[in-house]
Amino acid sequence: EADIYQTPRYLVIGTGKKITLECSQTMGHDKMYWYQQDPGMELHLIHYSYGVNSTEKGDLSSESTVSRIRTEHFPLTLESARPSHTSQYLCASSEYWMNTEAFFGQGTRLTVV
Amino acid sequence: DAKTTQPNSMESNEEEPVHLPCNHSTISGTDYIHWYRQLPSQGPEYVIHGLTSNVNNRMASLAIAEDRKSSTLILHRATLRDAAVYYCILRDVDSGNTPLVFGKGTRLSVIA
Numbered sequence: 525e526a527d528i529y530q531t532p533r534y535l536v537i538g539t540g541k542k543i544t545l546e547c548s549q550t551m552g553h554d555k556m557y558w559y560q561q562d563p564g565m566e567l568h569l570i571h572y573s574y575g576v577n578s579t580e581k582g583d584l585s586s587e588s589t590v591s592r593i594r595t596e597h598f599p600l601t602l603e604s605a606r607p608s609h610t611s612q613y614l615c616a617s618s619e620y621w622m623n624t625e626a627f628f629g630q631g632t633r634l635t636v637v
Numbered sequence: 638d639a640k641t642t643q644p645n646s647m648e649s650n651e652e653e654p655v656h657l658p659c660n661h662s663t664i665s666g667t668d669y670i671h672w673y674r675q676l677p678s679q680g681p682e683y684v685i686h687g688l689t690s691n692v693n694n695r696m697a698s699l700a701i702a703e704d705r706k707s708s709t710l711i712l713h714r715a716t717l718r719d720a721a722v723y724y725c726i727l728r729d730v731d732s733g734n735t736p737l738v739f740g741k742g743t744r745l746s747v748i749a
Contacts, residue, residue, distance in 0.1 A: 557736055567681070567739040582736065614680045616737070625671075626737050628680030 527551050530615050530629035537605055537636055545600045545632045547615030556598040557626070559614040560584060567614065573598055574620075605636045641725045646744040649715045657710040657743055659725030667731040670701060670708050673739075674721040681724065681739070684710065720747045 528549040537543055547556065554575045559567040559582075569582030573592040587609070588602050598617075602609055612633050618626040642660040649655040661670070671686040685692055685699045687708075692699040698711040712719055724742040729735070 555736075559739075566741055567675075569736055569738060572736045583738070616680070618737075625683035625686070626673075626681075628682065631680050 528615065528617055528627050528629045530613075530632050532632060533630060534633050535635070537634070539604075539606055539636055541605050543602050543605055543634070545613055545615075545634070547598045547600070547629060548596050549598075549617040549627070550596060551617060551619075551627065552595065553617035553627075554595070554620045555618045555626075556592065557616040557618075558582070558588075558590060558598070558600050559616065560586065561612045561614060561631075563612070571600065605634075607636045610634060610636050641727060641740060643723075643725055643740065643743045645741065646746065648746045648748060649712075651717060651747055651749050652714050655712040655715045655719070655745065655747075657712075657723050657725075657745065658707065659709070660707045661725070661727055662706045664705050664727060665729060668727040668729050670699065670705075671726045671728055671737075672697070672699065672710050673724045673726065673737075675724070675742070676718075676721045684723070686728075715745075715747045717747050717749060720745055 531546045556573045558571040560570050561567045568584035570584050570586040571590040573579050579590050588600050590600050612631045614631045615629045616626045669688050672684040673681040674684050675681040685697050687699045700709045722742040722744050724739050
């Protein structure tokens with residue numbers, strides 16, 4: 525069983541609100557990732573981190589921001605939610621070495637109305 | 638990472654073997670072949686990975702062509718719970734800290 529948790533699982537929020545999607549893992553993994561996925565579509569990498577105080581932007585441009593103050597925690601924040609942000613957000617983590625498996629959370633399905 | 642090509646969709650009958658192909662003609666010598674799957678309404682999960690030799694685990698088998706330009710994920714007896722999108726991904730262990738990048742994958746339907 526993967527020890528990576530995302531909260532909330534579902535969120536419906538009004539336009540203009542600030543939101544933070546939480547992601548925590550208890551495996552001590554250095555690498556963490558955020559992906560965005562629309563229904564029936566591909567996963568797109570939006571942010572990743574190699575460790576504490578490291579954050580990088582992914583292939584898909586996103587208005588969200590991330591922080592990595594603790595190894596186990598990698599929250600994603602939207603300062604002002606818009607309907608275009610409606611999507612599923614998936615968090616993942618893996619050990620430092622390239623040839624290890626990544627573990628994914630259950631995802632947060634965000635709807636902005 | 639080098640690119641992979643997979644069929645958009647495949648169909649299988651329950652309790653029959655399924656062979657999911659993946660082409661990776663530009664694979665390099667340091668590329669590992671990874672497979673993940675994504676069940677409906679869930680995050681992806683790791684299935685198997687290999688370099689040159691065929692690999693087996695409790696979920697599936699991975700058959701790698703001798704020239705490594707293609708591979709096949711084998712589910713020995715498909716169940717309804719195996720209906721998912723299956724992703725074939727190459728990871729170059731020498732390319733530095735590149736994240737996992739997903740393509741479109743193959744959507745597997747299992748018919749009862």
